[in-house]
Amino acid sequence: MVGNALVPQAAPNTACSRPAQLPKLGISFDGWRSGRWRAADAQPLGDAPKMTISIEILNADWGGGMPTDIEVVVRSVAVCFGQALAERPIEPIRVEPTFHAGDPPMTAFERTPSGQVRVLINARGRHWAQYAHQFAHELSHVLANFRAPLRHPWKWIEESLCEVASQFAISCLSRSWQTSPPYAHWASFASAFTQYLGEHYSKPEHVLPTGEPFCDWLGSRLHQLKLDAGRRADNTIIARELLPIFEQDPDAWRAVRYLNLVDNSQVLSVAEYFRCWRQATPVSHHRHVDAVEGRLTCRWAIK
Ligand SMILES: [Zn+2]
Numbered sequence: 001m002v003g004n005a006l007v008p009q010a011a012p013n014t015a016c017s018r019p020a021q022l023p024k025l026g027i028s029f030d031g032w033r034s035g036r037w038r039a040a041d042a043q044p045l046g047d048a049p050k051m052t053i054s055i056e057i058l059n060a061d062w063g064g065g066m067p068t069d070i071e072v073v074v075r076s077v078a079v080c081f082g083q084a085l086a087e088r089p090i091e092p093i094r095v096e097p098t099f100h101a102g103d104p105p106m107t108a109f110e111r112t113p114s115g116q117v118r119v120l121i122n123a124r125g126r127h128w129a130q131y132a133h134q135f136a137h138e139l140s141h142v143l144a145n146f147r148a149p150l151r152h153p154w155k156w157i158e159e160s161l162c163e164v165a166s167q168f169a170i171s172c173l174s175r176s177w178q179t180s181p182p183y184a185h186w187a188s189f190a191s192a193f194t195q196y197l198g199e200h201y202s203k204p205e206h207v208l209p210t211g212e213p214f215c216d217w218l219g220s221r222l223h224q225l226k227l228d229a230g231r232r233a234d235n236t237i238i239a240r241e242l243l244p245i246f247e248q249d250p251d252a253w254r255a256v257r258y259l260n261l262v263d264n265s266q267v268l269s270v271a272e273y274f275r276c277w278r279q280a281t282p283v284s285h286h287r288h289v290d291a292v293e294g295r296l297t298c299r300w301a302i303k
Helices: 029-033 067-080 082-087 128-143 155-179 189-202 214-227 232-248 252-256 270-280 283-297
Strands: 055-057 093-097 117-121
Touching: 055 067, 067 082, 067 093, 067 128, 067 155, 082 252, 093 128, 117 128, 128 155, 128 189, 128 252, 155 189, 155 232, 155 283, 214 232, 232 252, 232 283, 252 283, 270 283
Parallel strands: 055 093, 093 117
Antiparallel strands: none
16 A cells, blocks of 8 residues: 555654754764774773773873773773663763862763763762762763753753663662672772662652652652753652663663654653654664653653
8 A cells, every 4th residue: 555544644843843953063973884983992892892982081180080990980881881882873972070079060062172072070089989870870961862952841851861870870880890890809899889879869859758659749840840950859759760661671771862863842742752752763662762751751740
């Protein structure tokens, strides 16, 4: 049959039909395919040859932390996201200390002249769990193809996914460093990751109010989250609800690689946001988008 009536055609004026505003890349994904940006320092991760990522640690004052050690930690985090890194090429990353130790960690929108994404971390010294927590969050923005506009009503979903990444990475390292730490004498740090996550979860602001169902709580916070996506405590509670999706099937991170590939900044409803995400995502990963949508929309709580 010609003109398959079973396949919905994209309406020309739907929110998801808008072309994505491409980030200011010093490199391009097409360039990667031709080998143009296969940076010389992109190193294989794990056994799969496709799992490569280029990470440079800025040789700066890290409050006593050695750049070589910091690189080992953030590469260890990257291994936790091996499936996502194998899914699509990722921009090269340069990790830098924030200007002041009190400045918040962030991913800078402007790339370096050589096309690296600047990830700024405020961890210092040898607080490996803090490095891991912050780097995983910012890495998740890179996985999610972060781009302008940085603020729109649904940005809190990406921010919450980045907090999932932090919890996922800390949990991952607490297991992997037990049996295969980067250095043999670092195996003892595995328990420090467990302790860090436990303390993070035990903070009152990171726990749902007693007796309040998640969907009721989320509905009550929605207005504030639309105004301020980076409400860290709220992001953390939302992330705790989403974490099981990624713990049960780390392939769910593959779907995150397709977030923001169509312009989702003008969507009117959360359903449209997920429709845009799904539209850019291979069908084989739709179930992961569905899972996140199902948990966040609560079927009725968010319109
Ligand atoms: Zn963030």
